[in-house]
Amino acid sequence: MRDIANRALNIAQVRGATYADIRIVARDTQRIAVKNGRVEALEQDETQGLGVRVIANGAWGFAASSRLEMSEVERVVLQAIAIAKASALTKARDVDLGEPVVSKGAYQTAVKIDPFTVPMADKIALLLQADEEMRRVNGVKVTRGEMVFVRENKTLASTEGSFITQEIVESGCGIVALATDLRSGEVQVRSYPNSVGRHQQTRGYEFIVEQKLVENAPRVAEQAVALLTADPCPSDDAATLILDSSQLALQIHESCGHPIELDRVLGSEAAYAGTSFLTPDKLNNFRYGSEVVNIVADATVPGALGTFGYDDEGVPAQRTDIVKNGLFVGYLTSRETARQLGLGQSNGTMRADGWNRPPIIRMTNINLLPGTWSVDDLIADTDDGLWMETNRSWSIDDKRLNFQFGTEIAWEIKGGKKTRLLKNATYTGITPQFWGACDAVCNEQAWVVWGTPNCGKGQPPQIAHTGHGAAPARFRNVRVGVIK
Amino acid sequence: MLGIERVRELTQQILALSKADETEVLFTGTDAALTRFANSQIHQNVAETNTDIRVRVVCGKKIGVASSNDLSPDALKRTVDTARVIAQLQRENPDFRALPEPQPIPRVEAFVEHTANFSPEQRAQAVSVLCKKAKAQGVVAAGAFATTALEIAVANSRGVFAYHPVTYADLNTVMTAETGTGYASFTHADARAVNVEALADEAIDKALRSRDPGATEAGEYTVLLEEYAVHDILNFLAFVAFSAQAVQEDRSFMKGKFGEKVMSESVTLWDDGCAPDTIALPFDFEGVPRQKVVFVENGIARGVVYDTATAQRDGVASTGHSLPAPNTMGPLALHMFMAPGDTPKRELIRGIERGLWVTRFWYTRVVHPMKVLITGMTRDGTFLIEKGEVTRPVKNLRFTTSYLDALNRVRAISRETKLFINDWGGASRRVPALVVDGFRFTGATQ
Numbered sequence: 002m003r004d005i006a007n008r009a010l011n012i013a014q015v016r017g018a019t020y021a022d023i024r025i026v027a028r029d030t031q032r033i034a035v036k037n038g039r040v041e042a043l044e045q046d047e048t049q050g051l052g053v054r055v056i057a058n059g060a061w062g063f064a065a066s067s068r069l070e071m072s073e074v075e076r077v078v079l080q081a082i083a084i085a086k087a088s089a090l091t092k093a094r095d096v097d098l099g100e101p102v103v104s105k106g107a108y109q110t111a112v113k114i115d116p117f118t119v120p121m122a123d124k125i126a127l128l129l130q131a132d133e134e135m136r137r138v139n140g141v142k143v144t145r146g147e148m149v150f151v152r153e154n155k156t157l158a159s160t161e162g163s164f165i166t167q168e169i170v171e172s173g174c175g176i177v178a179l180a181t182d183l184r185s186g187e188v189q190v191r192s193y194p195n196s197v198g199r200h201q202q203t204r205g206y207e208f209i210v211e212q213k214l215v216e217n218a219p220r221v222a223e224q225a226v227a228l229l230t231a232d233p234c235p236s237d238d239a240a241t242l243i244l245d246s247s248q249l250a251l252q253i254h255e256s257c258g259h260p261i262e263l264d265r266v267l268g269s270e271a272a273y274a275g276t277s278f279l280t281p282d283k284l285n286n287f288r289y290g291s292e293v294v295n296i297v298a299d300a301t302v303p304g305a306l307g308t309f310g311y312d313d314e315g316v317p318a319q320r321t322d323i324v325k326n327g328l329f330v331g332y333l334t335s336r337e338t339a340r341q342l343g344l345g346q347s348n349g350t351m352r353a354d355g356w357n358r359p360p361i362i363r364m365t366n367i368n369l370l371p372g373t374w375s376v377d378d379l380i381a382d383t384d385d386g387l388w389m390e391t392n393r394s395w396s397i398d399d400k401r402l403n404f405q406f407g408t409e410i411a412w413e414i415k416g417g418k419k420t421r422l423l424k425n426a427t428y429t430g431i432t433p434q435f436w437g438a439c440d441a442v443c444n445e446q447a448w449v450v451w452g453t454p455n456c457g458k459g460q461p462p463q464i465a466h467t468g469h470g471a472a473p474a475r476f477r478n479v480r481v482g483v484i485k
Numbered sequence: 486m487l488g489i490e491r492v493r494e495l496t497q498q499i500l501a502l503s504k505a506d507e508t509e510v511l512f513t514g515t516d517a518a519l520t521r522f523a524n525s526q527i528h529q530n531v532a533e534t535n536t537d538i539r540v541r542v543v544c545g546k547k548i549g550v551a552s553s554n555d556l557s558p559d560a561l562k563r564t565v566d567t568a569r570v571i572a573q574l575q576r577e578n579p580d581f582r583a584l585p586e587p588q589p590i591p592r593v594e595a596f597v598e599h600t601a602n603f604s605p606e607q608r609a610q611a612v613s614v615l616c617k618k619a620k621a622q623g624v625v626a627a628g629a630f631a632t633t634a635l636e637i638a639v640a641n642s643r644g645v646f647a648y649h650p651v652t653y654a655d656l657n658t659v660m661t662a663e664t665g666t667g668y669a670s671f672t673h674a675d676a677r678a679v680n681v682e683a684l685a686d687e688a689i690d691k692a693l694r695s696r697d698p699g700a701t702e703a704g705e706y707t708v709l710l711e712e713y714a715v716h717d718i719l720n721f722l723a724f725v726a727f728s729a730q731a732v733q734e735d736r737s738f739m740k741g742k743f744g745e746k747v748m749s750e751s752v753t754l755w756d757d758g759c760a761p762d763t764i765a766l767p768f769d770f771e772g773v774p775r776q777k778v779v780f781v782e783n784g785i786a787r788g789v790v791y792d793t794a795t796a797q798r799d800g801v802a803s804t805g806h807s808l809p810a811p812n813t814m815g816p817l818a819l820h821m822f823m824a825p826g827d828t829p830k831r832e833l834i835r836g837i838e839r840g841l842w843v844t845r846f847w848y849t850r851v852v853h854p855m856k857v858l859i860t861g862m863t864r865d866g867t868f869l870i871e872k873g874e875v876t877r878p879v880k881n882l883r884f885t886t887s888y889l890d891a892l893n894r895v896r897a898i899s900r901e902t903k904l905f906i907n908d909w910g911g912a913s914r915r916v917p918a919l920v921v922d923g924f925r926f927t928g929a930t931q
């Protein structure tokens with residue numbers, strides 16, 4: 002690795018790059034999917050390659066190849082430089098990365114049980130058992146279960162002298178029951194621990210064991226069936242709403258995580274993901290939420306999905322305040338964007354989806370810090386409201402202001418008690434108004450760092466794995482029941 | 486690009502390494518480049534070379550899949566071995582019969598040398614034109630220009646060998662004029678077909694006309710949906726309704742409706758991976774030739790797409806719409822078409838007493854699959870139509886509406902169609918613009 006890296010950096014400098022870095026990445030992915038009592042997919046994928054990022058003539062170029070050979074390294078570096086020179090044809094100013102970053106070190110995910118050493122047969126057996134528990138329930142039409150394990154080894158070297166090796170291990174799992182009623186055309190779904198396939202963390206197989214898939218399977222299936230005949234979520238323009246921690250995690254992801262990406266704010270994503278309502282004039286000067294809303298970006302939380310040692314620019318993992326007592330105080334930055342806004346050093350959020358993509362600003366773990374309420378007290382304190390749980394649909398505009406979420410399941414809260422089951426629950430709002438109407442966040446006991454393994458951004462498309470710590474929280478005056 | 490002979494050699498080499506009962510190799514070679522611009526300058530500019538093999542082995546009725554992008558002899562052997570070890574851990578799949586037998590595959594020319602050789606300077610040149618035009622009008626340009634060359638091949642131990650090289654160029658731009666934005670995009674197999682000036686003019690004009698948008702009430706509107714928006718409708722129909730798996734699992738409105746009217750009489754939808762006016766791929770990822778499948782004909786539900794597994798379940802033949810193994814999603818329509826109408830696009834607006842002009846949908850998601858109930862936002866050019874004319878720009882609106890209902894209320898269809906390729910998964914769609922009544926908007930951004 003060191004040979005390839007040195008050769009690449011050397012060629013880059015000789016051929017006129019003022020900055021270069023190379024990442025050599027190998028990623029193994031194991032995936033097991035079961036469905037309706039069958040193993041539907043067993044798959045092991047490996048992908049490896051190198052990506053070279055250069056600045057030449059004051060502009061960026063990036064080239065990548067799957068062939069880890071010296072002759073190919075040379076071709077890729079020259080290609081990156083040629084691309085950078087083409088970029089320079091339109092430049093308004095030279096790229097400025099600020100102070101050099103010189104990091105040397107190694108990082109490894111702390112894993113108790115290496116998931117790649119656990120026999121596949123054991124993993125299959127666990128998923129099939131959970132699947133069987135779900136299928137036992139009358140009225141269930143489709144059952145699914147999934148496990149995913151990832152091991153990524155990467156080396157980063159730069160012309161500024163950084164040399165870093167990292168090994169990141171992830172484990173993820175989930176089960177889903179789908180119930181249908183053809184006569185009414187009703188389709189209802191329940192997922193556990195989270196929807197969109199799975200919950201995931203940077204941990205070993207111990208994470209899978211802790212999720213207790215088999216124990217939760219009957220409840221998941223029963224709820225899916227019960228939802229078929231549940232009453233629809235009523236419409237109300239000013240409801241009191243409690244979100245469970247997993248739905249809140251996605252709410253944070255979409256309405257806080259994305260708009261604080263400084264590349265978005267500065268227009269880099271204007272044509273695709275969009276821009277942001279959190280424009281630079283609002284920094285330290287804008288009420289994002291109520292006093293109880295405290296949000297941090299923290300790449301150091303042990304085991305969380307957005308946790309690492311160094312970002313892909315070699316900047317060490319950090320914790321940064323984003324919203325403090327409701328006030329908007331921080332962005333996710335890169336070296337270039339931090340310099341552009343005069344924010345000092347990058348706070349280390351540049352990550353690439355593999356060897357064949359350049360790093361871009363990505364969420365690390367965007368966490369809503371725990372409050373003081375116990376879940377029971379919060380429900381007891383709510384006279385008339387709704388509890389919504391587990392995301393089913395999500396959509397938000399390109400400035401991250403106007404959102405609409407649907408959840409798999411909901412309950413009415415009457416007189417301080419969870420009562421009637423409700424289906425097709427939806428809520429909608431405008432980001433700062435919604436967070437401004439947050440009047441309670443539950444405490445540490447109910448706080449979970451959810452993993453979102455499917456965040457799409459960029460062109461060409463990149464998928465990031467991000468984490469979101471949250472505990473159930475209450476919001477006032479929310480518009481609910483948008484579906485007719 | 487390795488070329489057909491080298492790819493044939495490689496896939497035969499892999500098949501020879503396998504001791505399993507049946508073996509399949511999917512080869513994908515990628516040479517892709519993309520130039521991204523924002524704030525009227527290039528800020529990201531990338532190229533990628535990759536070759537990937539995906540091996541599916543069958544031991545009795547047990548199936549395992551492994552993939553790798555390392556083509557060294559050791560790695561090839563390791564990948565085949567991994568697939569076999571995995572297969573042996575599998576449970577029997579009683580539904581599995583056999584990998585597909587060879588069938589004649591139509592030859593479709595889809596590779597344009599010029600696109601494959603398009604240089605970073607040529608892309609930068611095109612971006613310069615966009616940026617200059619933008620600056621001249623006081624507008625800010627953003628977007629991406631991608632040129633891609635792919636080689637796809639499938640070989641199996643029953644004698645299938647299918648190889649297809651394909652190229653495409655895709656340029657899209659969002660122009661920003663203070664409070665207004667405008668979008669335009671263009672996709673073609675030949676990069677020379679991209680008319681950069683026309684694209685710039687379309688997006689700039691729309692951005693300028695979108696400035697200072699006013700409020701408008703949520704509610705039901707007649708909408709003029711440009712091709713960009715109609716593209717989204719087809720994507721969702723392919724995914725939630727037009728796959729045999731969705732029907733088999735009672736998730737599709739097509740279930741039990743074949744031969745019945747499900748959409749407006751003017752609506753005809755089909756899939757054709759061999760058509761000359763799409764980004765063709767004449768076979769699927771199991772090496773089965775892609776059939777033309779009609780979903781809806783003059784409003785009547787006709788059929789859905791199949792892969793081998795779903796076809797066996799229904800006792801029919803695969804239509805050649807499988808995804809790469811191991812596939813849990815079921816078959817998918819990757820080359821959809823919507824039949825054009827007879828109204829020139831510029832005349833669609835006539836007769837709309839009060840309605841909305843929608844350039845594009847954004848961040849659309851399924852709320853209810855059976856109803857194809859979708860929520861999303863409008864973006865990059867939304868206007869009020871009064872008495873057959875665009876009168877003013879409006880702020881973006883959120884809609885929560887059934888795309889199925891929308892295609893049941895089609896008032897007019899444009900004569901022109903436009904080609905799209907999806908960012909994710911590379912599906913292509915050719916669609917007209919539409920006028921639809923009763924489109925439900927559920928909220929406005931303040």
Ligand SMILES: [Zn+2]
Nearest residue numbers: 254455456457
């Ligand atoms: Zn995201």
